[in-house]
Amino acid sequence: MxxxxxxxxxxxxxxxxxxxxxxxxxxxxxxxxxxxxxxxxxxxxxxxxxxxxETDEQKALREENERLRAKQDEMLASLGKKQLEVDLLKKKLHLD
Missing domain, CATH: 1.10.10 (Arc Repressor Mutant, subunit A)
Structure with a gap:
């Protein structure tokens, strides 16, 4: 053993x-x-x-930071899509 x-x-x-x-x-x-x-x-x-x-506290903070960054990236991508939709609608309606 x-x-x-x-x-x-x-x-x-x-x-x-x-x-x-x-x-x-x-x-x-x-x-x-x-x-x-x-x-x-x-x-x-x-x-x-x-x-x-890392201490447990540091690990938790790092993981939370990573989670928040991923959420931020997701929100920015969504915002970009919405802005593209607005721009396309403006162009289609000739509101430029």
């Missing part, structure tokens, strides 16, 4: 990566403090620096 892999939240990874970067401590010391492998900490630090780690 293999070992069960620990699953850490992005929030935890984010905090540990920040601590390691802020304190400029040796990665091995920070990794030992949290009982994780130094290579795991290095990976988390890299993910943090690349902006790939």
């Amino acid at each position: 293999g070992r069960k892999r620990k699953d850490f939240s992005d929030k935890f990874k984010l905090e540990v990566a920040k601590e390691a970067l802020k304190k400029r401590a040796k990665e091995a010391e920070v990794a030992a403090k949290y009982s994780i492998a130094p290579s795991t900490l290095s990976e988390w630090m890299e993910q943090f620096l690349e902006g790939k780690l």
Whole structure:
């Protein structure tokens, strides 16, 4: 039977990566403090620096932002169609 892999939240990874970067401590010391492998900490630090780690709140905000952008795109497309209809009707009725 293999070992069960620990699953850490992005929030935890984010905090540990920040601590390691802020304190400029040796990665091995920070990794030992949290009982994780130094290579795991290095990976988390890299993910943090690349902006790939998000808290649940950040994920929710990003998803809401994406939803709102999609809705905005949909509304703009609808507005464009309506404007085209108005322009065509004006042309047909010679109201230009």
